[in-house]
Amino acid sequence: MGKKIRIGVIGTGGISHLHMRPYQSFDDVEVVGACDIVPGKARAFLDQYGLTGAPAFESAAEFVKSVELDGVSICTYNTTHAECTIAALEAGVHVLCEKPMSFTLQQAVDMLRAQRRAGKILTIGFQPRYGYMRRKVDEMIDSGAIGKVYYVQSGGGRRRGIPGGTFISKQNAGYGCLGDIGCYSIDECLHAIHYPKPLTVSAIATNHFGTNPKYWKDAEHFEVDDFSVALVRMEGGVTFVFKQAWAMHANSLGNTLWLGTDGGIEVRNGFDEHNHPSSVILYTDVNGMQVDSQVLPSVGFNAYGYPKDQDNFAAKIRGFVDAVKTGGPDPIPGAEIIRNQAICDGIYRSSMLGKEVEIEIPEI
Ligand SMILES: NC(=O)c1ccc[n+]([C@@H]2O[C@H](COP(=O)([O-])OP(=O)(O)OC[C@H]3O[C@@H](n4cnc5c(N)ncnc54)[C@H](O)[C@@H]3O)[C@@H](O)[C@H]2O)c1
Numbered sequence: 001m002g003k004k005i006r007i008g009v010i011g012t013g014g015i016s017h018l019h020m021r022p023y024q025s026f027d028d029v030e031v032v033g034a035c036d037i038v039p040g041k042a043r044a045f046l047d048q049y050g051l052t053g054a055p056a057f058e059s060a061a062e063f064v065k066s067v068e069l070d071g072v073s074i075c076t077y078n079t080t081h082a083e084c085t086i087a088a089l090e091a092g093v094h095v096l097c098e099k100p101m102s103f104t105l106q107q108a109v110d111m112l113r114a115q116r117r118a119g120k121i122l123t124i125g126f127q128p129r130y131g132y133m134r135r136k137v138d139e140m141i142d143s144g145a146i147g148k149v150y151y152v153q154s155g156g157g158r159r160r161g162i163p164g165g166t167f168i169s170k171q172n173a174g175y176g177c178l179g180d181i182g183c184y185s186i187d188e189c190l191h192a193i194h195y196p197k198p199l200t201v202s203a204i205a206t207n208h209f210g211t212n213p214k215y216w217k218d219a220e221h222f223e224v225d226d227f228s229v230a231l232v233r234m235e236g237g238v239t240f241v242f243k244q245a246w247a248m249h250a251n252s253l254g255n256t257l258w259l260g261t262d263g264g265i266e267v268r269n270g271f272d273e274h275n276h277p278s279s280v281i282l283y284t285d286v287n288g289m290q291v292d293s294q295v296l297p298s299v300g301f302n303a304y305g306y307p308k309d310q311d312n313f314a315a316k317i318r319g320f321v322d323a324v325k326t327g328g329p330d331p332i333p334g335a336e337i338i339r340n341q342a343i344c345d346g347i348y349r350s351s352m353l354g355k356e357v358e359i360e361i362p363e364i
Contacts, residue, residue: 002028004028004029004030005028005029005030005070005071005321005324005325006030006032006067006068006069006070006071007023007029007030007031007032007069007070007071007072007073007321008031008032008033008034008035008063008064008067008069008071008072008073008093009023009031009033009034009035009042009045009072009073009075010034010035010036010060010063010072010073010074010075010076010084010088011035011036011074011075011076011077011080011084011098012034012035012036012041012042012044012045012075013036013041013075013076013077013165013166014165015075015098016034016045016073016075018313019073019075019096019317020045020049021314022313022314022317022318023073023317023321024049025314026318026321028321028325029321031046031049031051031054032054032055032067032068032069033046033054033055033056033057033063033067033069034046034054034056034057034063035056035057035058035059035060035062035063036056036058037058037059038058039058042056042057042058043056055067060076060083060084060087060088061087064087064088064090064091064093065091069088069091069093070093070094070324071093071094071095071096071121071320071321071324072084072088072093072094072095072096073096073098073317073320074088074095074096074097074098075098076098077166077167077169077172077173078100078102078103078172078173078174078175078179079103079171079172079173079174081097081098081100081101081102081103081107081111082102082103082107082108082110082111084097085097085111085114085122086110086111086114089111089114089115089117089118089120089122090114090117090118092118092120093120094120094121094122094320094323094324095115095120095121095122095123096121096123096124096125096316096317096320097111097122097123097124097125097334098124098125099124099125099126099183099184099187099337100124100175100179100183100340100341100344101124101183101334101337101338101340101341102341103174103175103179104174104345105338105341105342105345105346105361108334108337108338108341108342109338109361109362109364111334112334112335112338112364113364115334116364121320121323121324121328121330122330122333122334123319123320123323123330123331123332123333123334124332124333124334124337125316125332126183126184126187126316126332126337127312127313127315127316128184128187128188128312129187129191129312129316129332130312130315130316130319131312133267133280133295134188136280136295137192137258137265137267137280137295138191138192140265140282140295141192141193141258141260141265144262145262145263145282145284146258146259146260146261146262146263146264146265146282146284147260147261147262147263148260148261148262149193149238149258149259149260150237150238150239150259150260150261151238151239151240151241151257151258151259152189152190152192152193152238152239152240152241152257152258152259153189153240153241153242153254153255153256153257154185154186154188154189154240154241154242154243154244154253154256155185155252155253155254155255155256155257155267155270156181156185156244156252156253156256156269156270157181157243157244157245157246157248157250157252157253158181158245158246158247158248159247159248159249159250159251160209160215160247161246161247162209162210162215162216162222162226162246162247163180163246164218167180167224168210168218168221168222168223168224169221169223169224170223170224173224174224175205175224175225175344175348176207176210176223176224176225176226176246177224177225177226177227177228177244177245177246178205178225178228178244178344178347178348179344180246181244181246182228182242182244182344182347183340183341183344185242185244185256186242186340186343186344187337187340188256188267189240189242189256189258190240190339190340191336192258193238193258195336195339195340196234196235196236196238197234197235197339197361198232198233198234198235198240198339198342198343198346198359199232199233199234199235199358199359200232200233200346200356200357200358200359201230201231201232201233201343201346201347201349201350201356201357201359202230202231202350202355202356202357203228203229203230203231203242203346203347203348203350203351204227204228204229204230204350204351205225205227205228205347205348205351206225206226206227206228206351207222207224207225207226207227208226208227208247209226209227209246209247209248210222210224210226210246210247215247216247225351226245226246226247227244227245227246227247227248228242228243228244228245228347228351229241229242229243230242230243230343230346230347230350232343232346240343242343242347252269252270255267255268255269256270262284262285263282263283263284263285264282264283265280265281265282265283266280266281266283267279267280268280268281279294280294280295281293281294281295282294282295316331316332319331319332335364338361339361342359342361343359345359346359
């Protein structure tokens with residue numbers, strides 16, 4: 001076997017374990033170090049996986065300069081994605097950055113500029129893209145089955161699903177529900193139609209549950225949004241209606257929907273993160289007859305066939321390793337996800353200003 005791919009992990013909190021496990025299961029990868037700003041945390045993380053000889057750092061900049069690395073997983077909280085990603089790219093290291101891409105649009109722009117200068121991979125961690133039914137919906141839309149898509153609506157949401165820890169801190173997470181699960185909805189809706197350019201957004205991002213001790217135990221520390229809605233005008237005459245909630249007095253904000261000139265696709269109950277098929281309905285018209293078809297999965301539910309990683313998260317890690325080995329392309333390109341980030345940024349700006357705002361993405 002050739003040289004192993006040398007991987008580092010930056011940020012060794014909750015999600016880093018879901019990166020570490022697949023990395024350790026791959027014969028062609030070695031994890032060669034880790035970093036966390038909390039003293040001792042990266043050391044304990046490496047030791048937990050038996051990597052007692054691998055160095056631990058407290059500064060991402062020091063880590064990427066001191067250790068020979070091919071790639072890093074950035075698993076820090078949202079507001080430090082940009083600084084860690086840029087440090088790695090500037091050191092000539094490929095990057096898999098967790099979602100959301102960043103907090104502000106400007107940070108995402110800075111990350112892409114650093115990528116352009118470095119000529120390295122920058123992929124963003126939206127693992128639901130590897131889901132089998134999700135890919136099938138994308139393919140159906142690409143096939144032209146529903147004609148030209150003019151309306152997209154996100155669905156889902158949680159009845160009671162406020163997380164704790166750094167997710168409710170403005171300083172660490174920046175966003176609340178929007179950056180946690182809202183960015184997934186945006187990706188699900190817009191990747192299927194190749195991310196048309198967002199032009200304007202009118203939105204509200206607020207909270208009604210996290211700050212109420214009746215519904216949330218840590219209400220006095222809750223600083224972010226738990227509910228947001230937006231109307232986004234997009235290039236090509238596409239309207240995108242977005243909504244997301246960490247908590248509400250209902251089980252769902254509705255179904256995900258793409259309406260086209262020749263048909264519609266509805267995802268009922270959302271895509272199941274454990275790869276069980278949700279209900280996907282194709283609405284069409286055959287010789288004037290209105291036809292509703294249920295789309296059934298015809299093979300195993302994961303688009304990647306790797307023996308050890310039959311789940312979307314591991315498929316995302318494998319996708320990054322493969323891209324590092326072949327030199328690209330970026331599996332989930334930051335250059336595309338910047339439009340997701342621009343919408344999140346626009347939602348916050350619009351909500352703060354109480355009016356519709358324009359979305360302008362600077363030249364990279
Ligand atoms: N893809 C998914 O399914 C998924 C699931 C959960 C979380 N996430 C994302 O992963 C990220 C981390 O979430 P988490 O639950 O692990 O949070 P966490 O707070 O448990 O862990 C983040 C860690 O990063 C460290 N850190 C912060 N800034 C740093 C810096 N500059 N340098 C080094 N270390 C730094 C913190 O000390 C902490 O240990 C978030 O962006 C979140 O949105 C993704």
